[in-house]
Amino acid sequence: MIVNPTVETTSLSTSQLRRIYSMRQVRWSDGTAIAVFVLPSQHPxxxxxxxxxxxxxxYQLDRIWNKLTFSGLGLRPILVNSEQELLKKIASVPGAIGYVENKEGVDNVVVIKVND
Incomplete structure (x- = not known):
């Protein structure tokens, strides 16, 4: 998991990540809005x-996001097409969170730990 340097969180639990990615938690503990970035559903x-x-x-995430969108209760995460684009967005958007496969050479973002 990677976040924008403005995010003060150093670790998240699996349940917190589920709340964030199901768009139920929309703010960090300091009140900053969470900008959730994702790759396409078919991306490995x-x-x-x-x-x-x-x-x-x-497909379960897609269902959650579609339900929020079509009911007018929320928005889908922001879709990017590549890990490079995701890294650029996370680095430039305050409160942003995303994921990459390889942590090597990741600059201008903060890698956070995931606790079970």
Whole structure:
């Protein structure tokens, strides 16, 4: 997991990540809005993140996001097309969170720990 340097959180639990990615938690503990970035559902990194970290299938996330969008109760996460684009967005948007497969060479973002 990576976040914008403005985010003060150093670790998140799996349940916190599920709340963030199901768009139920929309603010960090300091009140800053959370900007959630994701890769396309078919992307291998998104599929591994969904299954291994969130313990949800990608189609389950899509259903949650579609329900929020179509009911008018919320918005989908912001979709980016590549890990490079995701890194640029996380680095430039305050309160942003996202995921990448490889932590090596990650600059201008903060890597946070995921606790079970």
């Amino acid at each position: 990194v998104h599929q591994r993140f969904s299954k291994d970290v969130l313990r949800l299938f990608p």
